[in-house]
Amino acid sequence: MIEYIKGKLDDVTPTMAVVDCNGVGYGVNISLNTFSAIQGKSDVKLYIYEAIREDAYVLYGFATKQERELFLMLITVSGIGGNTARMILSALSPSELCNVISSGNEKLLKMVKGIGLKTAQRIIVELKDKIQNIGVESTGNVSTPISAANNEIYEEAVAALTMLGFAQAPSQKVVGQILHEEPDAPVQKVIKIALTRLR
Incomplete structure (x- = not known):
């Protein structure tokens, strides 16, 4: 059983982190909260849940x-x-x-x-x-804004939503609306708002 994976953050999207641990790259499914917590870091430690099925071996990782x-x-x-x-x-x-x-x-x-x-x-x-x-504090996490072009945030948010199972066309429409309303919103906020609007 894997308790945690600690290593270099090789790649990260709002739904997936690749952690290089002694030359082995582990693809770990993450939530938007974990994405916010680890984004911009070079070394990370993710607490792991292993989902082992007949057709797949999936790792879920969490910042806490x-x-x-x-x-x-x-x-x-x-x-x-x-x-x-x-x-x-x-x-x-x-x-x-x-x-x-x-x-x-x-x-x-x-x-x-x-x-x-x-x-x-x-x-x-x-x-x-x-x-x-479980001792979760009642104060919300503060997201770190990402200084990036709107277009990059738009593409990243749409990609994350389609990976989470939403159709591309409605995802593009909703993300476009959110960025029109809040042009400076970081990608995790855009996705979070989109998750409440997409049905």
């Missing part, structure tokens, strides 16, 4: 143990797989997710792609007591 703990809790809920859990942790920071669950805010959870009313209610009911034990 708390985010991994939330991910592990989410995938215990019926109907929530690894990609859906990652989607939830991309739309909401760990502290926001804990607040949503503890306050029973099913409306916010329903805004995440693939989460219907019943699944949102199930997450709240099953995880309400468990989240109190």
Whole structure:
């Protein structure tokens, strides 16, 4: 079992990090929160969850143990797989997710792609007591703005959304609207807003 991978950050997108660990490049699926935490760093340490299936061997990586703990809790809920859990942790920071669950805010959870009313209610009911034990602070993470051309942010955001399973045309439309409203928004903020608008 892999507990964590520590090494040089060779490449990173909003959905995937490649960590060079002694000459082996590990492709690790990440959430938008982890992307925000590791972006711009040369060396990283990602806490790992291994999903081993008949047809695939997938690594999910997290910047903090708390985010991994939330991910592990989410995938215990019926109907929530690894990609859906990652989607939830991309739309909401760990502290926001804990607040949503503890306050029973099913409306916010329903805004995440693939989460219907019943699944949102199930997450709240099953995880309400468990989240109190993982010690996530109730203050949100502060994203670091990226100084890049709008076009680069547009392309990166659209690519990330299509990798998360959204169709390209609506992704392009929504990202375009967001950048029109907030031209200086960093890519992680653009994706976060897009996740609440795409259905």
